[in-house]
Amino acid sequence: MARIFAPLPCLSEHLSRSEISKIKDKHPIDTVSIGETLHGDSVIDVKLCRTSKGRHVIVKAGTTSRHEANFMSILKHAGLTFTPDVYGYYRVIVYNVLVMEYIPGMDLTERVWKIWSKAKRQKFKLQLADALIQLRKVSSKQIETPYGIPLWNFYGSANEHTPSFGPYKTEEEYNTAKLDILSMSEEPESRIIGEQLLAAHYENKSKFSSETTADEDTTFVPRETTFVATHTDLFEHNIRVDWKGNLKGIIDFGKSGFYPDWAEYAFSQGMGFDDWWKDALNDVMRIVCPQYTRDDPIIKFEGVLLAITDPFSAYWKKKNLGTVNHGKCNTM
Structure with a gap:
């Protein structure tokens, strides 16, 4: 998925609030991924992105939590077909990032x-x-x-x-x-x-x-x-x-x-x-x-x-x- 994430460093979670604030000023949340913005504000950024193999995925960065990834994985394991598949959960810069299936439609x-x-x-x-x-x-x-x-x-x-x-x-x-x-x-x-x-x-x-x-x-x-x-x-x-x-x-x-x-x-x-x-x-x-x-x-x-x-x-x-x-x- 080389084309999803911008070439920015992954930093430790053990940072002070002032350090995190400075990093966010330097690397705003909308720089986490490369793609079409579907929703964006100061705390969350959702983009439609393409992987290096041409697959469309959703990249959700910011306030997303591991809980969301866990819950959708449980539902998929149970055989539910109407929920997005989870491709990965990462830490990029100081942001939580969830990569999941893109559901076509509107x-x-x-x-x-x-x-x-x-x-x-x-x-x-x-x-x-x-x-x-x-x-x-x-x-x-x-x-x-x-x-x-x-x-x-x-x-x-x-x-x-x-x-x-x-x-x-x-x-x-x-x-x-x-x-x-x-x-x-x-x-x-x-x-x-x-x-x-x-x-x-x-x-x-x-x-x-x-x-x-x-x-x-x-x-x-x-x-x-x-x-x-x-x-x-x-x-x-x-x-x-x-x-x-x-x-x-x-x-x-x-x-x-x-x-x-x-x-x-x-x-x-x-x-x-x-x-x-x-x-x-x-x-x-x-x-x-x-x-x-x-x-x-x-x-x-x-x-x-x-x-x-x-x-x-x-x-x-x-x-x-x-x-x-x-x-x-x-x-x-």
Whole structure:
């Protein structure tokens, strides 16, 4: 792959911040690889490059982590065909660099969605649902990323001291950790709402022992379970398609991990997606996990948490925090 990387030195990771800053000034991130820039900013650079043998590959430099390479390798080993193959993970200058398969096609956009006929949209949704069902067949015995690495923390903006997230042995531990994050927020009612939504969730699953109020202790019943591979970041630009309405692949597994079976649905409705895409994903997730709906308490719980911590999900704050009436939350 001689043509991928610029002829720059590989430097030690044991450098001070000032030394790293000077090196980055001298060798900006966009000098790491040679190719067509697909996405670039101060922390990440994604290019379409050609190897010395003429193969097109994607080179992702910057904030990419070994976790992303590990996760995609696990999925490929499990036989999934819609994820990119991993060709290598390197350290170039002071940047992490992931080299992976290029998936032909185009990113899904609202423009493409509007051009597609209803039949093409339906075909695509069925294909995406099937891909996510296949993804969920890969599982772990705890909530984690591969090899016990902490999860991506979507909620760090609630408090600058929010610790690493996970791993967790049970769903109850995971949800309790998220309640603790709500306690650190500047929205005093959010913890109460979170407790009420979780109470309704566990009651629905016959795992919650008693009704919960703000003054009562919550008792969770541990249970044996497995946790499924979850992308967590199904923004439309992470979906590769063609003009015929076919799913070509799913990319960007940098925030993926093993989560409870409802998590993909919750993230798809709680993130700051545009309405057209959120509605499409709702149709997809109703196929993938028909035991849930977007109005389920656990889906709303994730929405409340993201509304507090993610400015792109502010619509959830209005929708869910607005259900409070004299200290009670409408969870149904």
